[in-house]
Amino acid sequence: MLTALVVDDSPGARRRVATLLKLGGWEVHQAVGIEAALRTAEEVDPDLVVTDIVMRGGNGAALLHRLRNEGCRARSVVVATHVTREVREYAAAAGALACLAKPIDPREFLDVMHAVTGRGVPQGTAQAVRPVEPAPLRVDAERLDQAKERYVSQLPLRLSAITAGAQQGDSAAVVTAARALAGASSEVGQAEVAWICTTIAAEANRGVLAHARLMQLVALSASAHGGRRSLTGQAATSR
The missing domain is CATH 3.40.50.2300 (Response regulator)
Structure with missing residues (x-):
């Protein structure tokens, strides 16, 4: 069963x-x-x-x-x-x-x-069909660590792209950048960052560019980056 x-x-x-x-x-x-x-x-x-x-x-x-x-x-x-x-x-x-x-x-x-x-x-009634067996999950710790390192190194630039698009009122750019960061965040287990990026993209798609959301994103991203000051400064520079 x-x-x-x-x-x-x-x-x-x-x-x-x-x-x-x-x-x-x-x-x-x-x-x-x-x-x-x-x-x-x-x-x-x-x-x-x-x-x-x-x-x-x-x-x-x-x-x-x-x-x-x-x-x-x-x-x-x-x-x-x-x-x-x-x-x-x-x-x-x-x-x-x-x-x-x-x-x-x-x-x-x-x-x-x-x-x-x-x-x-x-x-x-219960169907007597043999279920498809899920493929084995291969966990490559070294590759995951490398992906996380790339994610952290690229995070300030990704945040900058989102905030720059918001500053310019370019909803399409915000949608593209936010979705990209959402995907990258999901891949390395940063679910909360992915969630707020998805929310920002959805709102931008409706023409809403909320500064409060961007600051929330910066705060969530700080733990992944390990330096709130640098991320906050990056966002402020782009705003």
């Missing part, structure tokens, strides 16, 4: 997904929040993780990054109240194979489960 972990702050949302999975023959575990999900995943070693994108103590993308960093091989699906292009890109960058709108549509969910794992629910 395959094991699934459903993570959502909403009891109703968790029950809905859990019920559909149980109909498909899954053993289902539920968790509220990132820390509880990490503890449960360590105990049960799930084959599938279905997580909300926004929840207490962080977000679903951050959870998926942490699970991968800890060696979890589970396939993952993200659910969100508002599935925008930015949310889909953010989920994909975190390794999610699908991003579904809440409340979950049973038929769509089962179609996705069949596509992701080879398992569905024909005529209300």
Whole structure:
């Protein structure tokens, strides 16, 4: 029997997904929040993780990054109240194979489960189809360290590109630069930086260039860079 972990702050949302999975023959575990999900995943070693994108103590993308960093091989699906292009890109960058709108549509969910794992629910009974085994996760610590070094070295220039675009009122430039930094941040596990960059890109796409958001980005990026003063100075110079 395959094991699934459903993570959502909403009891109703968790029950809905859990019920559909149980109909498909899954053993289902539920968790509220990132820390509880990490503890449960360590105990049960799930084959599938279905997580909300926004929840207490962080977000679903951050959870998926942490699970991968800890060696979890589970396939993952993200659910969100508002599935925008930015949310889909953010989920994909975190390794999610699908991003579904809440409340979950049973038929769509089962179609996705069949596509992701080879398992569905024909005529209300468990399907005897061998699931697709997830590819082994290869963790190359040396390459990850090198990627993090490149990320830190390029961070001031990436921030400068975002703030320069904001100063010039160039929404398209802000969108491009923010999305680029969001992708780079996701790759090295900087989920919070990726999240605020995705938010900035979404707002810029609507013509909103908020200075407060940029300062929030600088503050979040400081921990990754190891020097708040240099990042703040870089942003101020470009503003």
